[in-house]
Amino acid sequence: MRNFTITTNIIIVVFLFFAGQMKAQIIRNPTLEITSRACASDTFNSFEAEFVFEEGSINTSSNQFILELSDENGSFSNPEILFTSAIGAITTSPGIIDFSLPTTAAGDAYKIRIKSTETAFTSSGSKSFAAYYKIQNTPFTINNLNDTAVYCAGGSYLLTIDNPGTGENDSPLQYPSLTFRWYRETSPTTSVFVTDGASLAVSEPGTYFVETNYGPCSTPDSSSNKVTVSQASSGGASTDINSSLGNPYCSSLGETTLSTVSGGDSYQWFKDGNEIDGAITETYVTDQSGLYEVNVSLGTCSTSGSINLDANQFTSSIDVDEKPDVNLLPASGTLTITLIDTATNPEYEWYLNDVLIPGATSDSFDATQTGDYKAVIKQTVGCISSKEFLFAIQETFPDVENIPNLISPNGDGVNDTWVIPKEYISGTNADIVIISSQGKIVFQTNDYQNNWPDTELNLKDVNPVYYYIITTEGQKTKKGSITVIK
Structure with missing residues (x-):
């Protein structure tokens, strides 16, 4: 942005020379001592004109001096009177007049001149100068x-x-x-x-x-x-999302407004990959942390943006897999979970199946039971805020009674793998063979971890059927089928 010097004062000097008689009147062109601009506003509008006249040519006891301003082009065809002295107020040369600019002043070629009433003399115009009254003088928005x-x-x-x-x-x-x-x-x-x-x-x-x-x-x-x-571009481009309270921000102070580019034909906001119902304007108000995204249609093209909003003002992490992933309880029977954070004066809470665990108030916890857990970190000084983590623990080798003949490996955490009774799993030396309907061995082990299918199946048929053969260390055999439902 350009830099300008704000003018705080100007001095205008107009020289008037009068002869002793009207007929012999001599008015020389005035000289002007002034900076190149006169900048006025509601906080400053005070200027000074100084002029010289021949005292013997004017009856100063009954005279008035008048200061006139030209139009913005320097014309005095319709001058504006800026000041009229009181009768007999100015008796000696040089005379000094204090004046203010009119609020309509706006131009680069103004002039001033001095007139007297006893006898009627008029000076020539001064040199041109810029004059502006800044009627609006504060920042504004676009x-x-x-x-x-x-x-x-x-x-x-x-x-x-x-x-x-x-x-x-x-x-x-x-x-x-x-x-x-x-x-x-x-x-x-x-x-x-x-x-x-x-x-x-x-x-x-x-x-x-x-x-x-x-x-x-x-x-x-x-x-x-x-x-x-x-x-x-026609294929879309990225844009920014701004948070009115910054990022990170303190959610205890209220909600922040997320905003994106204006002028779009349509908008749609998302949080953590999920569409937010009704969030279809260029702004979205929230007090929740998360990954926020917006799609903007611009008519013939589109744009999108994202912001990872942190409403806690501290960082944190947990060393187990969060939902929807599942953590397995190890053979030792204990899984230690640890929180890492930068919260000021933190407090910790641990929940099992939505019930607060008494005495669990440190940044680590030894879990010995399966179920749905929640860990909460609270910052208690400065920005009062909290962060929670949701995770689940399941048994590595749950005690099931029967060999299942149906699995649904769809990632929902339920019946995703073929879980069999403990008498056939790791440590029993039972030989497990799984065969496709075409007779091809697709899985074989004598140390089964309840983990089939351990890779994604390439299912060409609807609800395909596989066959299993379990041979124990004592050479007992179990046979059956497994239907895979997606």
Whole structure:
């Protein structure tokens, strides 16, 4: 963004030379001592004009001096009076007049001049100078304060000044006299002018912003937020998702608003891969951690984005498999689970089948029972927040009574593998053979771990049937069939 110097004071000097008689009046062109711009606002609007006159030519005891301002082009055809001195208030040269700019001042070629009433003399105009009254002098928003936007290849994206905008946004569109200038960043500290107007159709990727046009008085005090505009290809592109409270953020302070590019034809939000019902706008409000994604249709193309939102402000992990995966209880009968975290002054809770386990308050737990577990970490200082982990433990070799003739290896944790009585499993030296319906041996072991099928079956038939032969160490044989249902 360009840097400007804010003018805090100017001195205007107009020299008037009068002859002793009207006929012999001599008015020389005034000289002007002034900076190149006069920048006024509701917090500063005080300027000073100094002029020289021939004291003997004017009856100063009954005279008034008048300060006039030209139009923005330097014409005095319809001048505006900025100041009129009291009668006899200025009696000695040089005279000094304090004045303020009108709130309508907006141009680069203003002039001032001095007039007297006794006798009536008028100076020439001063040198031209820029003068602006900054009627709107605070930052404002564009694009509904969204800092990203996307357009389809061959199209464009329309950036507009918000009116009125959100919150305390002081939209400059409330002041009809104002004009605007759009810029595109070329570096973090430089930019190039694009065009004038209250809106901008962007067809070139880049970061854009707009300033109220106060000529050389323009400053960042009256400029917009920046918007990064990108082009999406016909096959889709990625975009950003922003969290209004940052990421990570403290969920105990309330909900955060996730926002993506604006101007899409349609939106759909997802959490942890699942579609969120009714989440079909460019924003989504939540206080839950998770992987959030959004798909945006832009008409002839689409875009998508994701954010891994952390609503806890601390990191944590667990050293067992979380649901839907299953952990097996080892032969020793004890599975030790450990939590790792960066929580401040943490507290720990462990649950089995939704029941709090008394006395389990450390960051590790020795599980000796099967079931559904939950581990909770609570941060109790600073950002009050928590994180929970869900996991399940099953017996490696459960005590089943009969050899099953049906399995459903669909990954739901129920009946996924062929689980047989303990008298035939690892340690019994029982020989297990499984044969396909075509007579091909697909599995054989004398150390069975209740783990068939240990790889994904290539099922060409609906509900195929396999055959098993179990031969014990004492040469007893069991035969039967296994139907696989997907």
